[in-house]
Amino acid sequence: MTGLIRSELRKWSTTRMWFGLTLGGMLAVAVITLISALTAGSGNGNNGPATPPLSDPAQVRTIYGTAFGIGSLFTLILGVIAICGEFRHQTITPTFLASPRRHRVVEAKLASIVVVGGLSGILMIATGLLVGAIVISARGFATRLGSGDVQQALWLMVLGLVVWSILGLGVGTLLKNQIAAILVVVGFTFIAEPLIQAGLNALGWFSVSKFLPGQASMAMVRTTGEHLQSWWGGTLTLLAYSAVAAALGTFSTIRRDVT
């Protein structure tokens, strides 16, 4: 098993994919954190409410949390590519020849995506933290870096990004096609889920809506919103989605003929 994990990690270190995606994620985090930190507390033009000022501790956490929303898309893609890239480039054939017991390949990929997604997550969160702290202190507010709630939020964000990469691996294993897997997750979280959530909330079914993946993800970092689970409840919910997708994928896609 350690051989297979080493092999999976080598697949990441020997192409530019991981580096490129992580760098792209860091740039996106930097730009959007910069904008939200600069505009915090100022009115959104004449119409629209002003965002809370940086003197509000919750707003400081929100600035640092910008990295999570953007980063989750990037670690999701990493997880999807971990398996779909092999089908796309037909490297799945040598992979399965080296390890004909295919479920072990999925397990090794799971172990390696925790490392790869975690590393990527740390770099993106650190970028958001750096940019956010510089702007906040330049504007004369407290960075609150020493406070316990900020530190806890940071570690939960890294954990959350790892979970998103695992979700990507699970859905990728099920759908096999890279673009389809990314579109399904993003489409569901950003388009379908808000509609479902609105419907459930209208009915007052908050106990159901809090188990939706996007809501579970939000619960992990708890920047906004009510009716959310605890951070570990959110983590377990997202992991459950990943596990179901990966298990279905292992029993369907992975068992299928490789032609």
Next chain:
Amino acid sequence: MADDGRIVVSNLTKFFGKVRAVDDLSFEVEPGTVTGFLGPNGAGKTTTLRCLLALVTPTRGTATIGGRRYADLPDPLGTVGAALEASSFHPGRTARNHLRVLCAAARLPDARADEVLELTGIAEAANRRVRGFSMGMRQRLALAATLLGDPRVLILDEPANGLDPAGINWLREFLRYLATKQGKTVLVSSHILSEVEQTVDSIVIIAQGRLVREGTLKDLLGTASVAIRVRTPEADKLREVLERSGLRAEDGDGGALLVPGASAETVGHLAFVNEIELHELASQSSDLEDVFLELTGTGRDGTPGEVAS
């Protein structure tokens, strides 16, 4: 005799939906020989090899290597080296790194990557990304990957595809070297007999998923028919003379007559005593390729015909 590397395919059948790709196919590959696995495109060669390598699940029947299914091999890459298509590479990964990924999975020392690159003659391209590789270099890299675990059995699907004549020549000699000097069992597929004709000891020919012929190359050559090709301005007269002697003359190309089953001496003598002028008299054995095409039921133009049994 469990792990001698004998390949046994028995009653293998594979359906893809309603399409029967392999149909009750049985054959064996003797350890220590080079066996050509031949058939026209779409005959089921690749499907058979993928069944053998646990990439495709057979509908019925079994395919084993040394008595075990591939999925049950404790050390797959150390037992069987397989190259299925020369496109199984990440374009952005270098040749050496592609091999090192496999080294890690099979727990082989990384130094093996450089050794097999050296063996297959692409050591100077070790640090180049596969994106820029020619088809020939990809084939060599695929072959290099099969040798990583120094397995006793090699399974190669169309390794000569995309190779130039010099490359085919190199492949031929390399496979012979692996078989004779290293005692490896090699199963090599091709849709062109002449590619492997000088390399293989035995052949397995399939068409439309079914076994057409299995045996040594010599046996196959024995079935090649011999005819006498004769050219004369008095074709009708010669035809008559031949028929009186119980021989049959068929029309050959270029106005020549073909006399199957005759000897040059007989035809020459008959022409001489009947005072028929000859412009050409030659023995013409239909070459191996003709036999192959006849057996697999494909004409020279590539159209499928009746399958010979």
